[in-house]
Amino acid sequence: MSQAFRVPGGVALDRARPISFTFDGVAYAGYEGDTLASALLANGVRIVGRSYKYHRPRGIVSAGPEEPNALVGVARGPGRFTPNLRATEVELTDGLVATSQNRWPSLRFDIGAISDLLAPLFGAGFYYKTFMGPNWLGPNWAWKRVYEPVVRRAAGLGTAPTAPDPDRYARYFDHCDVLVVGAGAAGLAAARAAADSGADVVLCDEAAAPGGSLLAETRATIEGRPARDWLAETLQALGAAANVRILTRTQAFGCYAQNFVGLSERLPEPALIADPTLPRERLWQMRAREVVLAAGAIERPLVFADNDRPGILLAESARRYLNLYGVKVGERVVVVTAHDSAYRAALDLASAGVAVALIADLRDEASGPLPQAARAAGIEVAVKASVHAIRGRGRIEAVRLAAHPGGMRTLACDALLMSGGWTPSVHLFSQARGKLAFDAGLEAFRPGPPVARQRSAGACNATFGLQEALAEGDAAGRAAAEAAGRSPPDPRAIPVEGAPPAAGGTLGAPLHVLGDRHARAFVDFQNDVCVKDVELAIQEGYRSIEHVKRYTTTGMATDQGKLSNMNALAIAAAVRRTSIPEVGLTTFRPPYMPVTFGAFAGPARDDLFDPARRTPIHAWAAERGAAFEDVGQWKRAWYFPRRGEGMRAAVAREGRTVRAGVGLFDASTLGKIEVVGRDAALFLERMYANAFKKLEVGRCRYGLMLTETGYLMDDGVIGRLAPDRFHVTTTTGGAARVLAQMEDYLQTEFTDLEVWLTSTTEQWATIAVQGPRARDTIAPFVEGLDLSNAAFPHMSVRDGKACGVPARVMRVSFSGELGYEINVGSAYGLDVWKALFAEAEKHGGCAYGTETMHVLRAEKGYVIVGQETDGTVTLADLGLDWAIGKAKADFVGKRSLRLAEPAREGRKQLVGLLTEDPTVVLEEGAQVTATATPPTGSSALGHITSSYPSATLGRSIALALVAGGRARVGEKLFASTAAGAVAAIVTAPCFFDPDGKRLHG
Amino acid sequence: MADPWLTPRSPLDDLSLPVGDKFALADMPPAARFVFRGAEAARAACSTAFGVALPKALGAAGSAGERAALWLGPDEWLLLAEGESAETVAAAIEAGLADVSHALVDVSHRQVALEVTGRDAARVLSAGCPLDLRTKSFPVGMATRTLFDKVDITLWRRGETDFRIEVWRSFSPWLAAALTEAARGAPAA
Amino acid sequence: MLLIPCPYCGMERPEIEFRHGGEAHVVRPPDPSAVTDEAWTDYLYFRSNPKGVYAERWRHVSGCGRFFNVVRDTVSDRILASYRAGEPRPAAPVEARR
Amino acid sequence: MRFSFLNVVRQALSNNEGWPEQWASPEPKAAYDVVIVGGGGHGLATAYYLASQLGVANVAVLEKGWLGGGNTGRNTTILRSNYLWEESAALYEHALKLWEGLSAELNYNVMYSARGVMMLAHNVHDVQVIRRHVHANRLAGVDNAWLTPDEVKAFCPILNISPDIRYPIVGAALQRRGGTARHDAVAWGYARGASARGVDIIQNCEVTGIRRDAAGAVAGVETTRGPIAARKVGVVAAGHSSVVMAMAGVRMPLDSYPLQALVSEPVKPMMPCVVMSNTIHAYMSQSDKGEMVIGAGTDAYNSYSQTGGLHIANHTLEAICELFPAVRRLRMLRNWGGIVDVTPDRSPIIGLTAVPGLYVNCGWGTGGFKATPGSGHVFAHTIARGEPHRLAAPFALDRFRSGRLIDEAAAAAVAH
Ligand SMILES: Cc1cc2nc3c(=O)[nH]c(=O)nc-3n(C[C@H](O)[C@H](O)[C@H](O)COP(=O)(O)OP(=O)(O)OC[C@H]3O[C@@H](n4cnc5c(N)ncnc54)[C@H](O)[C@@H]3O)c2cc1C
Ligand SMILES: NC(=O)c1ccc[n+]([C@@H]2O[C@H](COP(=O)([O-])OP(=O)(O)OC[C@H]3O[C@@H](n4cnc5c(N)ncnc54)[C@H](O)[C@@H]3O)[C@@H](O)[C@H]2O)c1
Ligand SMILES: Cc1cc2nc3c(=O)[nH]c(=O)nc-3n(C[C@H](O)[C@H](O)[C@H](O)COP(=O)(O)O)c2cc1C
């Protein structure tokens, strides 16, 4: 198809590189440098989307990221479909496939457009008022079954991607002296000044090409050169400076505490096609000492009936299409404006041969230099204008307006350029918690005094003249560099010619639209919010602008009200008969423009999502086909199935093997802390419920740590290595928490103590060797230790050697069998394990995993913190209060035990449960009740904490927390499950070797 | 009876680490490592016994030959002795500190070291490390405990484009993979 | 992400290196057994949680490892002072470097 | 005017010019029987039930800003009642039952959407904890079912249930009656209902002091719009509970943290339910408008700023993209924060205080939206009768004196 609207010129284009693309399946041509929007306009495509609620045909309104209408889906191969992209931002690439959204069956003919005919039904908040009954179907039935599904399907814009995204994303922290946001006139001047001061400067701009409004500037000269030449030279100089980085396609999307600024950078599509390993986007988390905001301003649409018809667009955008992309937005245009800047567009379009039928100015007078220039160029200018009607649905055909001179008339046109003036982009300033001040003269909110180390310059500071913007940018850049500790050069005069001042502007809706409940005068294009919706909201009591926003949804669309918020606010003020500052603004929130989730998530996916911690012995277990379980970040061997074995069989075999011979268990993940210092024992006395002062060197004690609120927090074995040195172990999951709790008390409460704590969790590979043949298994490898019962009894610790390397051997048992834990330097862990395993095999031994470990300890009635306990369980509940150092005046958690609840009678206590049918294994978590069929809503006596088939006992066993449980031994209780109640007899929690004879074997 | 097969293993052993001028990762040979804790007298005595002045404040990392002492906190240092046996080094230090209260804990196996070099080294580290790594803020010689994303590291700058990272061993494969990925995504410098 | 001045490291460091430790100067009764339930549960649970100037504990976990105190305005989140554990709260916190 | 399809049509025919104000905005009177401090969902619901069920209509709701502008207007709208402890389950179930009939009760479509809330288990410990919930809930009469990974996938097809991912999904609990509701509508619906029953709703009226009589009992409040007398004052000020209670000299076991949330750009339906993962900290649902609504975590420090750090969003989206790989290309539209008042046991505080006439309802932390109707209902009873409603009794402030906490945090339950 020919590019009928293409004209000569267009600085952004490379005409030597034609590009073909499709939109809704139709092939079109464009050039490199085009955006999808400019190419569509060049090809005469006017309808590009359908609106959210009324499915009205919509065209392109703007040339930038503020675009509310031209949202498309863009696909590039499998998994690379992105909905809701603004055509004004999509850079054209060869073969690009774009589709329109929110229409069925086609963009031209959309069934949904019926809603436009029924529009009065769909006023603001209509859905709160209906879709409720009938109630005889059951409360909410109709909403759930009928209405909500319809509403949901109707809502939403683009279709959601379904395939995993194959692209990469990257994320970096960054630092600079001066961050300049926006590379327009003000930003460039600021960056140059800061760079000349020697500061580290980062200059970012969301556009593909830096330059901002200078790119479309055809008339002005700066420092004696045409503005675009100045731009090119300045960019070149900045690009050459070692202390400047220019990030294009990079928006500053959020301003957080202390100048922490989020930047999102898009990589250009051709680069990604050339190298698919490149990230599609980068997230820069920039900590800037100083920030210069030079984000420019956004042109405001005018509010009049049917102002949303395709072909009606912002004046400056039309100018950009012409000057950047060589696209005329129409053959015959009418300009309606309240601001001088639109005259520039009219002049440029006229020079390009476009017929400008009329410039209709809303103001009483249009006498500034730009209007004069327009008149001089032979363009008719009329004032006191008002737009009354638009003809044309799929595209504008004529406008009916009143103006002076000329009165009411209808002008045929294929495009209408509008300008309501300019809204400074104060988003980032406001996010940084700067307060905005309403400037009544300018009818704009402008930055007040900054709160963060920031300066605003140029149009975002409501400084609209080019010369003034440059000067302000220069000053801001210098001041920022100085504040960052650099010495800036003298201020620089940046003379400008050919940029006559432009002023004006209007806010809100004209009187003839206000109150006209028939007019479809749009305030928020994307969300289909009209003037009458704002009026209705206020009529219904939604007076606060925040209520207006939420009731009408104005400003909540994907453009976040960049075009609409000021108009909505002015309309609300007019309806409420109050002032704009009285009404106030809604909150500016990040992101400035939508940012891809992937960019926030960065590289954190698959294996990089979270570190998987593996023990030194992991590889061996993996080779043996072990199943692993996640415990925190650790991967722990869960069980070691042999060929054909399921978990249950493997665990039974492992358990029997340990009880009969020997088993090896990788306990390396247990937390370990070395507690050293003169007061180490005293410190442990205070941190743990147990007594430690008298623990002999070489002996171990089971330690129980409470929270200050009196509940069991963690447990472990603590061995005394020397009078001033202890080896403390913790649970796998509790390691970090225990160390943190210890440091907290040590540094802030028990500051009288001289103690130092060092985590040694990963220093040691810990191999538990358990079973009657444990001693035989380790004996050949251990040097320098007498392993006899007398010399090395249960609960002892010795430093020696194993396999020739230093080893810390503890005689401890979590299985109830004779047991040792051999700690060797992690780097040797695997080899020592292999040696021990080979030896164990000689004794018929095996490796066992966490599941068997759990069963073995349950047979013994040993608790697992986090399984028997949940942070609400006391030592007394567990029957572990014997461990409390009774003579101690104080330890963490002690005082709380006297509070009413921990001391209460009838608390849940740990008991054993044996099912009447020994083959039935109770469900963990099942509630324990006194009767088989407790009425719904009745209280449980407790719950099953652990439950396993026990190979040792040839039957199932369970542990439970049961109210007053110890007094119920022998009673029959019930475990209630979905399948019904299972009877079980309460027993003591230890099922095997209650006297502990085997421990001492 | 140290069997010949008992050679120290590192989780980084079997990984293929990136090499190049832009960015390279290498795993460092085993070292004796200690966390040393104590007050000023202990610091002074340890400096003598270890042969490296333990720095008094953040930023300074003392080193002499293959030995180094990094400031971790006001009474905490990381002592490194590459290629030495922990037992011997410990014995020497303990001998020099018999009368001074302190804590010396062997962490030789707790962590491993990665060397990060190349033009992009600082940029790649900045993928996970939130500190300002420009040389004016993080000069050559500075060492500190910090973060790489979700993992605690000790970062020591040994040259403009030469860093050493000490990291707990179970985190090291993840860290190597994360750094490799970060290098891939970094913009051309 | 806040920038928090660590009085031990002598520099500002990013928030993610720290762990928040709740309100500062909540003193554990020196002899817990001697205090009433009321006093004890005050210590355990009750906090000032002010809107405005607030003294709080931070620990530089991924740094020097030390606990210290910060005075911060909980509305602006601006940090007004930072001092070592055990030191008294500055009487009139001077406005820190912004 | 009743809200109905018929009236929507009628009004449409007359250009919607006939809709009246949904609630009146009177000037404050000098005195009320009850003053409610805080015009969020809980405060408005309290007023509504006082007027509609307990015959106490001389009530004012004082709101410092705009109705629903606190956490009610900024939460991720997840509703469920499958809490672990009996006391909690009873309270939240009470609320869920009220949700089911709320649109009809208020004649205001609050869009209660029982689309199912699924809580994922990623490891053995999760399975134990979640199954314990399922069992406890069954006995309590609260629906909650265990799903296998395949059932999880069938219920929410965009979840990645591959066993090879870092934190594979090994099962889930599903509460089918759980779901979402339209947050703003809840505040507005209650406001309309309360106003219609004579309650004065007064916005832009900040309470700056609590007046006490010589005996120490509550006598009224000071506000930015002048003093208002009342013998009963109910404080329902969510994030600001400590601040308001301090006006009466009452210290609270609370910390106020920023809690963030975010939404994507709207897309056509891609997710039919609510999914939560406590283990990797991700919560997501899709609103009726099409945005993916995502709950982030709290920032680490106390703050009243309603903003937080960027790293929180990063972490949240890491987890979301890991669970739902298809959303990685969606884009964040808006990210905001609220101020949540968190108790040591993550359970709310409802009831009387040591100051006669002063009642408090707070500490809902990150998960009180779901309780709105139930909370308002039991609090209204508590205020009207001067003694705790049966369901509210366990949640009294004095549990922090006896140590009888209702520790939902310890039981690794999920907030939101
Ligand atoms: C991001 C986020 C996500 C959440 N997600 C969920 C979720 O998914 N599910 C869930 O169940 N819960 C969720 N919550 C929690 C839930 O939002 C709250 O628990 C609940 O909304 C509290 O309601 P409220 O009415 O008590 O408080 P609010 O709605 O906060 O109302 C309190 C009101 O008190 C006013 N006030 C304060 N001080 C004064 C004063 N001095 N004078 C007058 N008025 C005053 C405030 O302005 C405010 O309007 C979330 C919260 C947040 C912030
Ligand atoms: N009233 C008027 O006549 C009027 C109005 C607006 C602009 N102008 C002209 O604009 C110029 C002012 O220059 P200026 O530099 O202030 O504005 P500018 O529009 O030239 O530049 C702003 C730049 O900031 C970028 N930007 C905006 N938000 C961003 C973000 N969040 N992240 C990254 N980049 C972002 C834009 O892409 C743009 O390039 C003068 O030439 C002036 O004449 C005039
Ligand atoms: C469930 C839910 C859905 C939301 N959807 C949108 C949305 O589609 N567009 C939007 O701009 N904001 C949306 N918001 C956010 C609000 O605009 C706003 O950020 C939030 O209410 C907090 O208020 P504040 O940002 O004004 O402080 C949503 C909020 C919630 C709670």
Ligand SMILES: [Zn+2]
């Ligand atoms: Zn520090």
